[in-house]
Amino acid sequence: MMPGNLKAGAILGYAVLALFIFVSLLPLWVALKTAISYPQDIFQSTTRLLPPRATLGNFQRAAGLTSDIVLTSVNASPINFVLALRNSLIYTSLVVTGQLFFSSMAAYAFARMRFPGKDFLFYAILASTMIPAIVLFIPNFILIKELGWLNTFQGMVAPSFFMTPFAVFFMRQFFISSPRELEEAARLEGCSPFQIFWKIALPLQRGPLATLAILLSINAWNEFFWPFLTGRDESVRVIAVALSDFLSQTGAGTPDWSGLMAAVIMSIIPIVIVLAVFGRQIVESLQTTGMK
Amino acid sequence: MKRLRALTLAAAAVVSTCCVPAAFAADVEISYWMWDGKQAPVYQQCAEKFQATNPGIKISIKQDGWENYWTTLTTAFVSGNAPDVFVNHLSRFPEFLGNGVMEDLTDRIDADKVDMKAYLPGLAETWNKDGRQWGLPKNWDTIAFVYNKQMVADAGISEDTLRTLTWNPQDGGTLQKVLAKLTLDQNGKRGDEPGFDKSKVKVYGLAQNPADGYGQSEWSHYAASAGFQYVDKPWGSKYLYDDPILAQTLTWLRDLALKDGYAVSQEQAGQLQAVALFSAGKAAIVPDGSWMIGSYRDSTSFKFGFAPVAQGPKGRRSMFNGLADSIWSGSKHKDEAWKWVRYLGSQECQSIVGNSGVVFPARPEATELARKAHEAKGLDVSAFIMLAKPETTFPFPITDHGEEIANILKTAVNKVLLNQGDPASLLKDANSAVNALF
């Protein structure tokens, strides 16, 4: 190994990472910059990285508090973002818990067990990701309406609670690539299948599970169309729908860019906090391979 | 003992159901949906006044932005919980009529002797088909030029000149001359000076919203002022997009940007709408609709004014879009809904709306109130109002297959302005495709 080569490669590697992170963060910076700008300045300073003057008035307006910045072209009735945050937390926790648990169980069965129709069922579940969601919405909407579950948490959570094909597929691949020895040993000792699953196979996948949890959470947090159809009432309205309602308050005019960006920043904060607090734990678990 | 208890219970039940005082009877709740955010608080004021004089009826207003409004409304029609009253748009009129989701108002209007002539001429008529009235006029909008006062002054153009612009499809009339003067390149040369570099324009004379198939603010006023008509007749089935006047008009608009450099091209216009370009100082003049007045006030930090659209060979023309309030045919409270709709069209409610200045209400007196409200805030909106007459306006085309047609026409107009083909043949093909739908 030539040290020179290694160094050049490393520098290139760091450069790639830096460039990518810059491109990743730039739009987020634009969001922040727009959120602290005065509405009149937004279009005059789109090409600059810093706003000509800054204000917190947009955050106040988005949160429904009185603000120095009053827009005449916007519906002044406030959107309760704090309530929306709570609703998103409830919705996301419910959905992710159900999805993680039931999907891993099913994934384990697909990866390790034998039963008639296994392959067919797996491909059927996989196939359900390929049907355009739009087409599923109307029948599902009618079902939820008939159950009387419109504008309730159970109505919003129902279709995605029991599983999501993505999670089943994901965990199945990881169960497959996991060595069988430990499970074989447990089986010989007489453990029940559920015990093997719960105490041995699943903990081995702590890393992938954590990753999956993050991804499912982000997906659920940003989920829009289904909650839009079934959860319009303020008591269950999640952040994505609240943002859309906020955006639509300008009706026929231009979007309230600064208010929208302020609302967006406020809606990312919970995720960022959760990641920051639990990030260390998640990362540590990502680094174990379980081959202890 | 048991019998006594049973009797007591029965008696209690009877008493509790029979002698309910009127005040405890459930209020009838009328739901009212609209898409314009700034109108919602104003109509809330109307609702409060209405509720005071109509005890027992409660109005619940819901506002949902334009993008979501129609999806939500359609879903509501399908699932059976549509609003009792909703704001209606001409582009949906044929579809809603064909699907029977609106309530016929004719008999109620006759019974209550509602004066349909109290509205600006033309508004009530567009919501009438074969003698049946399907909506009560609510407000109207027209198109005018918005101009940057400083830029105009710097170019040595008087505001009077702006009010008397002429246009024709061949050389653009005085409008083109003014636009040339207002265009500045990066070296400070104006569009009508030698040495003007059209590839280095800093400020354009003209910008408009990305053009669509109907061009309400973007090109309809030019074409109509030269004699162009969308369809052979209202509710007709023959579109006239193969009219050479339209091809000439769009060619002029295209060349104004791509050949002369006096206007922002379709591609450069982006998706942010003309108001963004205007407030960023990229263009001096922008044609836009009266519903945008508030947006211009909110996003610009400089003085701007309104001028009527240019005078074409056949005079001045603006698209006249009148919204209406309609009642859902499946409403369970049609009588109460009708009371609310009547109130919405009444002098009292429309005056409240007029005074707020958020839109131009359908009644002329209320429109005058709106004009005064704007004047009090330093804006002269007469440019919009002066055109609100039958001679100088034309309606949004009302035919079946509205959405599909809008799509075909939008693609064709886009292609013309993006210089992706010969305008005449692009329009002719689109026209045939549209007419084939009937």
Next chain:
Amino acid sequence: MTTTMIPRRAKVRLPDWAVGYLFILPALVGFVLFYLVPTVRALEVSLTDWNLLRAPKFVALANYDKLLADPTFWNSMWLSLCYVAYNIPVQTALGLLLAVLSDRLARNVSIRALIIAPYLISNVVAALLWLLMLDPLLGLTNDWLQALGLSRHGFLSSPGEALISVAGISTWRHTGLTALLFYAGLQSIPRDLYEAARLEGCSEFSMFRHITFPLLRPVTTFVIVTSIIGSFQVFDVIAVGTHGGPAESTRVVLWYIYELAFKFNKMGYASAASMVLFTVLILVTLVQMRVLRADHSDLD
């Protein structure tokens, strides 16, 4: 005196297949109720002419006939295919590269967090932000390009560039996700293999080729299959950014289906188009799964 021995509960050994079914039961319930039944319903609807507001009218296979002859539909499939070609290779390769870099070079939590940052915001917001940044006259991208001496571009407003720009926005948002998935996969590769390879004098490239890549196969399959399926169904960015334009250059299949269902009110026709898309995706996935041999791990 009873014995102190606690009798072991008689173990009812369920047959293997019963255990299997028990495990998948909840997922199966969800699948049947919310995926299978609606799909069958959609199939039914595809055999009708239905505008949502009136009762459906049975027309048998008329919708499918019309579909086969519909140039807009096949054009939209072609556009979707192009879109996938612009999006997936770059997203997957870049994601893999970033995962390997974060694993071998810069094992810092913050770096991984920053990489996934774009995924935190929804597609709609991402589209709005890029709409602002890519604007032909007002966006900062064009100003920076000009400052670097390059030419300005229409991006989302230019018929020639719109589709690629949409792909770019999606790639921006999803590369971090892809990297995270690959990273998780990398963790399950036993470290001792790398140690052994280094002792033998292998270079980083060689280790990647002979250890990392083969052992990542199940994860790679997963990533490619799911991203292609997702990519074929791009919608939000188009709904916010281009609405199928300019001049139909981004009228991809799911946008066309949406227009059919919600704007032109042709629910039956839209369902038929969805069925065709569905079939195409199934075929594409089957081919991929076979080619990539997703069922096995090379560790065996």
